[in-house]
Amino acid sequence: AQTVTQSQPEMSVQEAETVTLSCTYDTSESDYYLFWYKQPPSRQMILVIRQEAYKQQNATENRFSVNFQKAAKSFSLKISDSQLGDAAMYFCAYRSPQTSGSRLTFGEGTQLTVNP
Amino acid sequence: GAGVSQSPSNKVTEKGKDVELRCDPISGHTALYWYRQSLGQGLEFLIYFQGNSAPDKSGLPSDRFSAERTGGSVSTLTIQRTQQEDSAVYLCASILRGGGPDTQYFGPGTRLTVL
Numbered sequence: 001a002q003t004v005t006q007s008q009p010e011m012s013v014q015e016a017e018t019v020t021l022s023c024t025y026d027t028s029e030s031d032y033y034l035f036w037y038k039q040p041p042s043r044q045m046i047l048v049i050r051q052e053a054y055k056q057q058n059a060t061e062n063r064f065s066v067n068f069q070k071a072a073k074s075f076s077l078k079i080s081d082s083q084l085g086d087a088a089m090y091f092c093a094y095r096s097p098q099t100s101g102s103r104l105t106f107g108e109g110t111q112l113t114v115n116p
Numbered sequence: 117g118a119g120v121s122q123s124p125s126n127k128v129t130e131k132g133k134d135v136e137l138r139c140d141p142i143s144g145h146t147a148l149y150w151y152r153q154s155l156g157q158g159l160e161f162l163i164y165f166q167g168n169s170a171p172d173k174s175g176l177p178s179d180r181f182s183a184e185r186t187g188g189s190v191s192t193l194t195i196q197r198t199q200q201e202d203s204a205v206y207l208c209a210s211i212l213r214g215g216g217p218d219t220q221y222f223g224p225g226t227r228l229t230v231l
Contacts, residue, residue, distance in 0.1 A: 004158075037222075043205060045159075045222035091158055103149060103175075104209075104220060106158035 002027045004094050006107035013082045014115050020067075021077045021110045023092030034068065034075045035093040035104070038086075048090070051075065079112075087114045118142075120223035122208050128229045129198055137193040137226045141210030148191050149220065150183060153205040162206075165191060198230045 003026045013019035025034070036048040051059045051068050058066050063083075067076045079086055092107040121140040129135050141148050147166045151159040161175040165185040176182070180198075185191040195202055205227050209220040 035219075043207075043225040043227070045207065045209075047219055047221075050219065093159075103161045103164055103172075104151075104159070105161075108158045109156075 002029075002032075002094050002096060002105050004092055004105050004107040006092055006110050008110045009108070010111045010113070012113040012115060013079070015082055015084060017082055018078060018080045019082055019112065021079075021090050021092075021112070023075045023077070023107055025073050025075065025092075025094050027073065027094065027096070029096055031097060033095040033097075033102075034066075035095065036064070036066070036075075036077045037091045037093060037106075038088045039091060039109075040088040045091070049077065082114050084114050084116060087112055120208055120210050120221055122206075122223040122226050124226055125224065126227045126229070128231065130231050131200060132197055134194065134196045135198055135228065137195075137206050137228070139191045139193070139208030139210075139223060141189060141191070141208070142221055143189075145210035145212050145221075146188070147211045147213065148185060149209045149211075150191070150193050151207045151209065152177075153207060153225070155204070159207060162193070195228075198228075200230045203228055203230045 005024050032053045034051045038046045038048050049059050049061045049064050063080045065078045089109045089111050091109045093104040095102050123138045149164050150162040153159045163183045164172040180196045183193045205225040207225040208223045211220045212218045
């Protein structure tokens with residue numbers, strides 16, 4: 001079974017600075033999808049960015065980018081020019097196209113605080 | 117609808133009572149998932165529905181948990197004889213097609229508190 005590990009329970013960053021959130025995963029599959037979701041206090045899980053494992057190019061969405069290291073099974077999220085609205089719990093998630101329904105396997109989450 | 121909706125937003129119940137949690141997926145989405153998020157934890161898969169196929173119930177923690185999806189749309193998660201360890205946020209997600217590359221869209225969840 002796949003596992004996802006986020007080793008940083010909490011992180012903080014100054015407004016306008018850059019922060020990187022870590023995620024590692026364990027899998028024997030070669031084809032899969034990786035996601036970062038953001039969960040603000042409203043509880044709504046919001047997709048931040050996704051990466052297909054077959055793509056070598058790192059995904060980028062505005063201020064959010066990933067560093068996908070397939071051999072190392074690492075998938076970190078970089079947030080540039082941090083804003084107060086970025087404060088939330090961030091979850092890394094793995095999805096296999098092989099398991100039933102392609103359910104998501106989540107890490108434990110990283111609570112990000114943005115200081116003004 | 118515009119997004120996944122869930123009701124109630126919060127539910128407080130007494131130990132031993134039954135509860136029903138509702139999920140309205142995005143219109144046209146064929147697949148629906150239920151997850152449970154215990155305090156300070158990541159999300160744990162509970163059950164998956166895809167079209168008219170038999171649901172994947174492999175994540176349900178006990179036989180006190182059940183779910184159904186009527187008409188391929190609305191889903192209800194039922195917890196019988198609730199226990200304090202059932203206290204958690206229950207999140208529902210829908211996806212256009214299960215098993216493909218599509219993104220799962222989540223509802224705001226139901227926070228269940230069992231006293």
